[in-house]
Amino acid sequence: MSQLPPITLHISEDTGSDNQELSPDNEGAMHTSFRELIQEQSILAEASTELELQERGRGHPAHLAPPDTSAFAWLEPGQGEQHPGDSTTLRILASMPSRTIGRSRGAIISQYYNRTARLRRRRSRPSLQQLSRTARPSLRQYDLESDPARATLQDKRSLLAKELLSLSPSQRSHMLLSLPLCLAEKRALWRELDEQRSPLGLRPHPTAAPSPCGWCKDYITLGCRHLWYRLLALLPAAQPWHYALKQISGRFGSSVLSYFLFLKTLLMFNVFSLLILLVFVVALQAAYPPAKANQQPFAGFELLTGAGYFTHSLLYYGYYSNITLNDPSASSLSGSVAHSAPPRLPYNMPLAYLFTVGVSFFATCILLVYSMYRSFGESYRVGSSAGDLAIKVFCAWDFKVVQRRSVKLQCENICTQLKELLAERRSRSCPLSLCQRLGRVAVLLLAWVLSLGTVLGCVVAVHYLLEHMHVVQQEHRALAGSTWQREGILLVLPLTVSLLNTLMSHLYNLLAICERQDSPAVEVYVAICRNLLLKMLVLGLLCYHWLSRRVVCSDEECWETCVGQDLYRFMVMDFVFTLLDTIFGELVFRLISEKRLKRKQRPEFDIARNVLELIYGQTLTWLGVLFAPLLPAVQVLKLLLLFYIKKTSLMQNCQAPSKPWQASRMSTVFITLLCFPSFLGAAVFISYIIWSVKPSETCGPFQGLETIYKSVNVWAKLMEKSSPNITWLTWIQQYLVENTFFLFFVSGVLLAMTYCHIQVVKGQRRIICLLKEQIANEGEDKIFLIEKLHCIYQQKEERA
Amino acid sequence: TRPSRGQRSQEHLDNVLRHSVWFLGVPLLHGRYHEMAPNVVPMDYTKDPDVKLPMQLIINMPELKENPFKERIVESFSEDGEGSLSFNDFVDMFSVLSEMAPRELKAIYAFKIYDFNTDNFICKADLEKTLNKLTREELTAEEITLVCEKVIEEADMDGDGKLGFADFENMISKAPDFLRSVFHQISVGCVIFI
Numbered sequence: 005m006s007q008l009p010p011i012t013l014h015i016s017e018d019t020g021s022d023n024q025e026l027s028p029d030n031e032g033a034m035h036t037s038f039r040e041l042i043q044e045q046s047i048l049a050e051a052s053t054e055l056e057l058q059e060r061g062r063g064h065p066a067h068l069a070p071p072d073t074s075a076f077a078w079l080e081p082g083q084g085e086q087h088p089g090d091s092t093t094l095r096i097l098a099s100m101p102s103r104t105i106g107r108s109r110g111a112i113i114s115q116y117y118n119r120t121a122r123l124r125r126r127r128s129r130p131s132l133q134q135l136s137r138t139a140r141p142s143l144r145q146y147d148l149e150s151d152p153a154r155a156t157l158q159d160k161r162s163l164l165a166k167e168l169l170s171l172s173p174s175q176r177s178h179m180l181l182s183l184p185l186c187l188a189e190k191r192a193l194w195r196e197l198d199e200q201r202s203p204l205g206l207r208p209h210p211t212a213a214p215s216p217c218g219w220c221k222d223y224i225t226l227g228c229r230h231l232w233y234r235l236l237a238l239l240p241a242a243q244p245w246h247y248a249l250k251q252i253s254g255r256f257g258s259s260v261l262s263y264f265l266f267l268k269t270l271l272m273f274n275v276f277s278l279l280i281l282l283v284f285v286v287a288l289q290a291a292y293p294p295a296k297a298n299q300q301p302f303a304g305f306e307l308l309t310g311a312g313y314f315t316h317s318l319l320y321y322g323y324y325s326n327i328t329l330n331d332p333s334a335s336s337l338s339g340s341v342a343h344s345a346p347p348r349l350p351y352n353m354p355l356a357y358l359f360t361v362g363v364s365f366f367a368t369c370i371l372l373v374y375s376m377y378r379s380f381g382e383s384y385r386v387g388s389s390a391g392d393l394a395i396k397v398f399c400a401w402d403f404k405v406v407q408r409r410s411v412k413l414q415c416e417n418i419c420t421q422l423k424e425l426l427a428e429r430r431s432r433s434c435p436l437s438l439c440q441r442l443g444r445v446a447v448l449l450l451a452w453v454l455s456l457g458t459v460l461g462c463v464v465a466v467h468y469l470l471e472h473m474h475v476v477q478q479e480h481r482a483l484a485g486s487t488w489q490r491e492g493i494l495l496v497l498p499l500t501v502s503l504l505n506t507l508m509s510h511l512y513n514l515l516a517i518c519e520r521q522d523s524p525a526v527e528v529y530v531a532i533c534r535n536l537l538l539k540m541l542v543l544g545l546l547c548y549h550w551l552s553r554r555v556v557c558s559d560e561e562c563w564e565t566c567v568g569q570d571l572y573r574f575m576v577m578d579f580v581f582t583l584l585d586t587i588f589g590e591l592v593f594r595l596i597s598e599k600r601l602k603r604k605q606r607p608e609f610d611i612a613r614n615v616l617e618l619i620y621g622q623t624l625t626w627l628g629v630l631f632a633p634l635l636p637a638v639q640v641l642k643l644l645l646l647f648y649i650k651k652t653s654l655m656q657n658c659q660a661p662s663k664p665w666q667a668s669r670m671s672t673v674f675i676t677l678l679c680f681p682s683f684l685g686a687a688v689f690i691s692y693i694i695w696s697v698k699p700s701e702t703c704g705p706f707q708g709l710e711t712i713y714k715s716v717n718v719w720a721k722l723m724e725k726s727s728p729n730i731t732w733l734t735w736i737q738q739y740l741v742e743n744t745f746f747l748f749f750v751s752g753v754l755l756a757m758t759y760c761h762i763q764v765v766k767g768q769r770r771i772i773c774l775l776k777e778q779i780a781n782e783g784e785d786k787i788f789l790i791e792k793l794h795c796i797y798q799q800k801e802e803r804a
Numbered sequence: 805t806r807p808s809r810g811q812r813s814q815e816h817l818d819n820v821l822r823h824s825v826w827f828l829g830v831p832l833l834h835g836r837y838h839e840m841a842p843n844v845v846p847m848d849y850t851k852d853p854d855v856k857l858p859m860q861l862i863i864n865m866p867e868l869k870e871n872p873f874k875e876r877i878v879e880s881f882s883e884d885g886e887g888s889l890s891f892n893d894f895v896d897m898f899s900v901l902s903e904m905a906p907r908e909l910k911a912i913y914a915f916k917i918y919d920f921n922t923d924n925f926i927c928k929a930d931l932e933k934t935l936n937k938l939t940r941e942e943l944t945a946e947e948i949t950l951v952c953e954k955v956i957e958e959a960d961m962d963g964d965g966k967l968g969f970a971d972f973e974n975m976i977s978k979a980p981d982f983l984r985s986v987f988h989q990i991s992v993g994c995v996i997f998i
Contacts, residue, residue: 182906184913186883187892393951394959394975397931398918399982401938403871403901411870412940419939426947429954776961779970783962 093793112185113160120167120179165196244268248651255410256609256654257402262671263611264647270622270678271643273371277364277629278636284360285633286318288351292329309491310572315565319572319634322565322703328352354705354715358694361630365687368626372679379672393425413659451515455534458511462504463541466497470549473497498570498577501542505620506581509535509613528612532677535616540681543623546570547689551697562703568631572638575624579642582617586649590657606659614650615674619682626686630693837894840865845891859887862894872937873917877901880916910983915972927966928952 168176183190245268253261302313316323329351400418405411473496480490512534521527550567593607625639695713699706706712720734739746838845840861846853859878868874879887881897889897899905900913916922920930931952935943943951959967959975967975976982 178906182908184909186881187896392958394955395979397934397938397951397955398914398972399976399979401873406867406870408870411872415872415938415940415942419942422935422939422943422951423947426950779961780963783964786962787964 093790093797096793097790112183113157113164116179116183117160117164117167120164120171123171123175123179161193161196162200165193165200168197169200245647252651252654253404255405255407256658257405257410257414259611259670260609260654262674263609263614264651266615266671266674267618267643267647267650269375269675270618271640271647273368273622274625274636274639274643276371277368278640280364280367281360281629281633281636284356285324285353288329288356289324289353290318292325294323294325305488305491308573308576309494310569310576311491311494314572315569319632320562320565320568321631321633321705322562324353324357324633324705326354326705326707352719355719357633357705358712358715361633361690364629365626365690369683369687372675372683376672376675376679379675393422393429396421396425447519451519455512455515456537458508459534459538459541462508462538463545466501466504466542466545469497469500470545494569495573495577498573501546501574502577502581504542505539506585508538509616513610513613529673532612532616532673535613536677536681539616539620540685543620543627543685546574547627551693562700564631564700564704568628568635571624571628571635572632575621575628575635575638575642578617578621578624579646582646583649586653590653594657606657609654609658611670616677618646619674619678622678623682623686626683627689630690833895833898834891836865837891854890856884856888856890857894859889862887862889872940876917876920880913885922907983911973911976912969914976914983915969918972925966925968926972928956931955 168179171179180190180193183193185193245264249261249264252264296316300313300315306312306314310319314320396418400421402414405414473493476493477490480493512531515534516527516531519527519530521530550570590607590609597603597605597607621639621642625635628635693712695711697711699709699712701707706715709715709718716737720737723730724734837857838847841857845855845857859875859882862878863869863874868877871877875887877897878889879885881893881900882889883893900909915926918926918930918934920933921927932948935948935951956965956967959971961971961974962968
């Protein structure tokens with residue numbers, strides 16, 4: 005500390021009102037008040053000053069609690085001493101910044117004045133010569149000429165308005181929105197802003213417009229803006245299912261709402277993919293149907309099996325042609341085209357198919373990563389350590405819930421959670437004996453062995469079933485059995501897989517009850533883990549089967565159509581089983597529990613299981629997009645129906661979950677699960693097929709090519725031949741897309757960025773630790789100084 | 805120098821607009837305010853009538869009726885500290901509790917709501933009252949004391965034995981749910997631009 009800053013401390017004559025309107029960031033004024041204190045040592049405190057203070061406190065428009073009671077409340081437990089006559093100390097304590105934030109109007113205005121000033125100054129850094137090096141960093145930015153602490157309320161208001169005008173309009177409106185002042189005060193501020201912007205003499209009269217034309221224009225623009233604001237007001241209500249979601253959150257809280265919001269998100273993803281596919285692939289192929297006619301008539305069973313009438317339809321890969329549609333060079337074949345026909349635009353179908361699927365995957369990837377990034381940012385704060393109890397007390401109450409029954413339930417929930425947390429703390433402080441711990445470990449081990457065993461068992465069972473079904477199908481084909489039987493056999497595999505999924509998830513629920521984990525969050529994560537493992541392993545096995553058995557489906561001439569049909573069947577069966585599960589798990593359970601057992605207990609809405617089912621269905625869609633371009637349409641339909649079914653069942657049959665949920669953290673987990681096993685797996689599967697698998701010879705847009713990707717090569721060569729100037733295209737393809745070095749480079753860059761980010765977060769955590777220590781030290785300083793003050797006054801009293 | 809014609813008309817427009825935006829989002833709210841006491845509240849609110857509705861009427865609104873903190877919510881927005889709301893205060897309350905309000909503002913009012921004795925600190929007595937309201941007095945006295953001690957231990961940073969606004973804000977930033985999606989009333993169906 006080399007030089008002292010040139011602070012001039014003025015001894016204020018009017019001590020009363022100034023002291024009550026000190027700005028929280030105003031350290032100069034703190035110095036002032038202490039200096040006054042020392043000057044006033046000779047003035048003996050009397051009971052009348054105390055009364056005067058109380059009157060002033062009540063009369064002032066801002067709320068200041070009577071300083072004596074609050075100061076007493078503070079002093080007694082902390083110090084154990086009483087200072088009944090210490091009104092000056094009390095006056096100082098009452099005007100401490102921490103007591104005036106949010107209370108005194110003047111304090112708020114001064115605080116925001118400083119904030120605005122700092123905002124303005126941040127943009128233009130002052131040169132170092134102007135700064136005096138003080139130990140107090142805040143004083144460096146303090147503009148001592150316009151000292152807002154000295155001003156009256158009106159002056160402060162005009163100072164704040166002046167500062168606000170120097171900001172940009174968006175910053176200004178944001179600052180004004182976040183002012184914690186009442187409406188009347190804000191309007192006064194607006195008026196002040198108006199006056200400052202257009203000084204009195206030049207303020208335009210509302211009636212004296214420049215010209216009639218200008219008047220018309222003004223009001224037209226005004227009318228348009230009115231309309232725009234009205235539209236914005238209606239916008240939340242126009243979102244799909246706005247009212248339904250409000251109903252759900254009102255009765256069941258934010259955690260069940262997160263499931264429905266996740267459903268809505270998935271619906272948006274699917275609608276987006278569907279639109280792209282419809283516009284670029286399906287609609288065009290529909291306009292130019294291939295020569296092969298559809299042999300089979302429509303029977304109702306197709307909706308379940310996806311075979312029959314649907315086999316040679318827009319639904320599957322096999323329908324799409326591998327030629328350039330609407331090719332002008334082929335016009336000589338169709339003599340019926342008149343000469344006045346509009347110019348024909350050729351459309352390369354295979355390329356369009358490949359690029360559309362690629363683009364929809366890429367766009368979905370970007371959207372997923374963006375939502376994941378956003379929800380991570382919101383739910384995981386840097387430096388968040390265990391503060392469970394405090395958070396539970398202040399943040400557990402869901403202000404959205406308004407129904408009496410739900411409110412009562414919420415109270416009970418919070419009570420239970422608090423008791424659980426206390427029990428956990430108590431048990432943490434008295435750990436279990438060795439025997440008990442061994443017992444717990446044994447139970448956990450057994451549960452995990454059982455669950456992993458069942459997963460393996462299911463996978464092996466599915467594998468053997470696949471083999472068996474393959475044999476049975478071949479036999480039936482040889483015997484030429486009836487179509488009904490043949491199609492029935494097709495359904496056995498999807499039925500079994502869905503049945504296994506449902507039964508296993510109920511089994512895992514039972515296991516979780518037996519395990520009796522301490523923390524409900526861990527219980528949920530464990531359940532999600534087990535279910536996910538089962539579903540992903542079974543899907544992996546099926547993918548392997550689809551890749552390696554493609555020669556089998558030569559009966560339909562098209563292994564891609566075959567795979568597409570399989571995926572369609574899986575999706576439909578999944579939907580049917582979700583329906584059955586809802587009916588039996590929720591409706592029947594409630595009926596039995598109410599009528600037979602006469603208990604009021606309703607089944608709970610199991611969020612984890614339902615979300616995993618959604619993720620599973622979405623994985624199936626993503627796996628099947630290449631083979632059945634209309635599969636997103638099926639998924640959209642399924643999600644729409646699911647929303648209404650689940651909502652009805654929820655409202656009629658369920659009660660809110662008793663396990664505590666942090667809705668934002670759960671949404672992050674859901675999106676992460678959607679991205680990592682689900683989307684990544686589907687992307688890997690599709691990439692493998694595009695790059696390395698030979699498409700079928702006789703059907704589809706890629707017939708006759710070595711791999712699907714080769715169509716791009718063919719196209720690039722064609723482009724090069726037609727116009728030799730476009731060499732950059734082949735260059736890009738050769739050196740960027742096919743070259744492995746480039747891919748490694750990009751992955752290396754991503755890893756480096758991730759590492760930097762992690763280091764930054766670590767640094768921020770360290771800074772937070774240091775700041776916490778500093779705050780604790782400042783707190784101790786404050787206590788020390790106040791004690792010293794009291795000592796001084798006691799001595800003065802004794803002397804006097 | 806006189807401002808240009810464009811500037812003047814822009815300012816004029818802003819002027820008219822601002823005072824009309826104030827009236828734009830607000831008729832619906834005024835409808836609710838009026839129907840609570842139709843004999844007392846005039847239909848015309850543009851002249852800033854000096855009418856205040858007492859707390860008993862306001863806490864009977866369906867959005868607030870079952871909320872355990874309803875008295876505190878209404879008191880925090882009342883200018884006279886006793887819980888009677890003028891129409892301005894009423895609009896204030898719903899604008900802070902709506903989804904449009906910025907986080908800092910919500911944090912300030914959340915703090916005010918939990919501060920029962922309005923001394924700008926959440927002390928142990930405030931915490932006890934909060935807990936009793938949350939659990940409908942189902943916790944035993946010993947459990948309440950334990951919870952209060954632990955909460956202050958966790959959240960108090962400067963060691964004065966109670967939670968100041970900075971401590972409170974730091975703590976609720978660890979639960980982003982609260983301000984983002986939980987500290988909202990079901991809005992009365994209008995967007996507030998103030």
